[in-house]
Amino acid sequence: MRRIAVVTTGGDAPGMNATVRGLVRLASSKGFQVFGFRRGWEGLITSTFTPLTSRSVSGILQLGGTVLHTSRCPEFKTREGIRKAARTLTSRRVGGLVVIGGNGSFKGALELSKQTNASIVGIPASIDNDVFVTDETIGFDTAANTAVSEIDKIRDTAVSHERVFMIEVMGRERGFLALTVGLTVGAETILIPESKYQKTDIIKTIRENRIMGKRSGLIVAAEGIGDTHMLARQIQRNTKAEVRLSIIGYAQRGGSPTARSRLLASLFAEEAVELLSGAEGNRVVGLRDGVVGSISLQESCETEKELDPTLLRLAKLLAT
Amino acid sequence: MRRIAVVTTGGDAPGMNATVRGLVRLASSKGFQVFGFRRGWEGLITSTFTPLTSRSVSGILQLGGTVLHTSRCPEFKTREGIRKAARTLTSRRVGGLVVIGGNGSFKGALELSKQTNASIVGIPASIDNDVFVTDETIGFDTAANTAVSEIDKIRDTAVSHERVFMIEVMGRERGFLALTVGLTVGAETILIPESKYQKTDIIKTIRENRIMGKRSGLIVAAEGIGDTHMLARQIQRNTKAEVRLSIIGYAQRGGSPTARSRLLASLFAEEAVELLSGAEGNRVVGLRDGVVGSISLQESCETEKELDPTLLRLAKLLAT
Amino acid sequence: MRRIAVVTTGGDAPGMNATVRGLVRLASSKGFQVFGFRRGWEGLITSTFTPLTSRSVSGILQLGGTVLHTSRCPEFKTREGIRKAARTLTSRRVGGLVVIGGNGSFKGALELSKQTNASIVGIPASIDNDVFVTDETIGFDTAANTAVSEIDKIRDTAVSHERVFMIEVMGRERGFLALTVGLTVGAETILIPESKYQKTDIIKTIRENRIMGKRSGLIVAAEGIGDTHMLARQIQRNTKAEVRLSIIGYAQRGGSPTARSRLLASLFAEEAVELLSGAEGNRVVGLRDGVVGSISLQESCETEKELDPTLLRLAKLLAT
């Protein structure tokens, strides 16, 4: 195997470009030729790619988004789509494929691995942090900091107007982002899909805080909990507080990656090249207990990552 | 007149604290005693205030929000509310009142001026930039930069996914913020209440750009144009583009003021103290054609500020 | 004249790329062909250039630095160098040349204008803000905000350690940047080349502040005042304060341009294209009293821009 390819799939995450850069340079130093498929899985299906060299990935380390582009690709969800992708790998003599993306991307990669001899290695990059193999995905830290910076600004208004703000952050069906953000902005209440909540508890917290002299408040809600518009209205109706909703949107997906997202990008790229050098495939790299390693693609796809709910209690105590 | 007071009213804007600090220190250096009414007009009605000294306004220059707090105050919209406020000024022997806020605040101030002998001076601080007297309000530059920074991040995703993003910014009924932001992020289309637009034009622009190879796009819309959710859906339906909506919310109101917002805060505070020293009242200070000056409160309230629509055409040419 | 060229010279400034983009797109819409000389004057001497189209300037609006590059070019200071540059313009049939840079760049442009028939238009882009024609150069606002953000961070340490910090900012021989930055961070003392200062005054200010309970302090010094290392040591020796020096370096030249720097870039580019369309040359565009216009290149080069020293007194009162 002397030729490998890389593809970024699913939602973009800050640090994808840093990962591509690291991968290309480390692989090149080991004698690999590297190609980049464009527009996610679509590039594999249509065999649209570009050669990548140490020089051509210059100047992308600090850029958000992905220079390889990404897209939704319904065709890749079909048997025929996956076969086309596999044929591209064969006809282009690609011995190894690095898939940079999140949980959904790895499920696609698992299906593809059943149709190809190419070694597939996944690198988790996602602002949702919902990939089993790793304590932290590339991009998660950046998204958390973007949300925290925005909420720090919103807090100015919350305090000045003595209002309660409900802030919806991303995270798809999971609450990792909301939990980290909520804890670090000092939210009195954090609402995540993994933990049932009672509207009466939220209302009670607001009322008790008012009695203790704390008239402003922050509620951080994961997008996965459902309709935040309605919830904000209900809370306003049931307290004497002015309640405003602010949805931290797509800015969370973009922006220059933080030091930590870039560091993970480099370390994960290094591990991926190690695996490909040893012709090991069908694995996903990750950070576990402070150590970079990898597990099988299948295990990563089939295991749901757990969220530590004790942090909810800690957050509540901290925001007293 | 040796005793003056200051109040922040309406929506908060970055630089209000810098203004309060400047005002207190410059007024103190002229021998004035300064008080701050709390929670906007409510503080005048309930006579809730705090003495402000050069020392007590230390460390607030760089803070967003307002340390004096602000609030909606329906009672101030009544004749009786305004009378109560006027009585507070008399009973507290306040000879001059500085009102820091936007257009709505000055309308309130105008009503109050009819019931009191105190000299009222308005300082325009608002992210909406909709105050007639001034080319630029305190806080506008900060809000514009906050929105620009966020949209720069969203552009990463727009380009990576080859999507069109519609981004709603604040500005109440006016398009000043949307126009500046749209022009400076390179939006292909800017939608503001002051200028009628045709959906067909937006759709045409997107289609033409696609033909020319530009597959991503940015539409910046003022909140004043109406329902952006529906508009985004209609555009998606009528183009082959993926269209996403992102609402830049309350973060635009907060955050540390930019150099420019702080500079205006200082210059406006200086002018306000000048006016009060000369016992001139019922005026609003502002920046016109590069020069700080003031006009009568009445003229400021009764004249609608014009927006330069030629910038829309410039923006379109720039985003070709 | 159907062919124009653009060059960025001297030190880079945030917004140069936004200016290039604006210029290319607006000129293209008027039917001009546009070229970009590379590496400043060197590109004119060596005839190194690249065609620029509306598409090729895509994605550079928000980038710091200059994609055309810039360099010091001693040869351009010689008669022969200027003649070579003029010959390049003739042989390449360049009818108009837009020079984006600061005061030094325009002096070079003035010399060049004497040897060529091409219409030369200057656009002031410089973090020093020392160009006579304009109240504000492209990039100045960005540099000011970068310095202010850093000093806001340094203030955390100044207050926590109750130290005095002297902070050196850029500006070459002029004090525009130091004055704006010093005023907007709340420096007790601002040192600029345009205003003589006494060490004893600085020392007195620190001592008086200590007596009044203000134990930390900020001194903002322009690089043009001389050796700040020695000055900081002398102040420490003569007060009981811990004095630290921090030099805000090259970061001031880079970074994504602020909304205001981008806006000026767009407006100045528009004016430059207007001039070239009317075959007017040997002018520099600028913003005066809130209006965009132009003056002759010669006048701009021969007139020193004045700095308003009354702001020093205002700054002192504000930082009491």
Place this chain on the structure above:
Amino acid sequence: MRRIAVVTTGGDAPGMNATVRGLVRLASSKGFQVFGFRRGWEGLITSTFTPLTSRSVSGILQLGGTVLHTSRCPEFKTREGIRKAARTLTSRRVGGLVVIGGNGSFKGALELSKQTNASIVGIPASIDNDVFVTDETIGFDTAANTAVSEIDKIRDTAVSHERVFMIEVMGRERGFLALTVGLTVGAETILIPESKYQKTDIIKTIRENRIMGKRSGLIVAAEGIGDTHMLARQIQRNTKAEVRLSIIGYAQRGGSPTARSRLLASLFAEEAVELLSGAEGNRVVGLRDGVVGSISLQESCETEKELDPTLLRLAKLLAT
């Protein structure tokens, strides 16, 4: 033990305030009374303190610096100074003391522990990341991101002028900060005290890069390696490159803490309160292999933290 105290000592680090807030609120919820000594060890010697309640630590989570202040305290390095501090703890009936600081602070704390019965718990907060017990100190991530953001700006100028920049970052005698920063900004060369370097290697790297067409460059140097002014001059003399030095100064110590620094602050505060609840003392909390725990104060002081030099090689490969 129902009364505990907290003190911030040594250089300030972003997240110290978040730690104080977390500590006070979590300790209060367990029934402790909490006091804060002011100005570091000086406050223990002079018995200067302030009561801290859940309400009084409101609004400090996001602030850089330390609201308790800190200072250099030569007297605490004497036997008599330490005895005075111990007597203060006894006379004020302080059963537990939380020391927030870096390596130097813990050495002081170890000495103090020999003279007092109070349980001492250290929480590592330092931008140097040089504390043995923990993989990461509070504030390190913030400092790294501040430096990375500045260097991203400097890169604009480096690329535009095709210059080499040497950038000095903090870290005292250790290279942790320089290593993380250098790796994540893509520096071709990283100079740290833990690894000998040859000037000839730096020069060779620059020359080779020029041959390969990479004319700009970044060298990140830890302050601990010695005189960077002289080194930059020597490199310039020995290459044809323009070499500039930029020292990222005290801004690295300040600013609002990142999400990660705030998270560590919360987790370490929780662990410290756990220890004090169990009357365990003379320990330092930390994060090891992804898990929060503690080791003895003595072990932490006597063991030097190792730095992983393989990252230097990775950085070099990544910046090819």
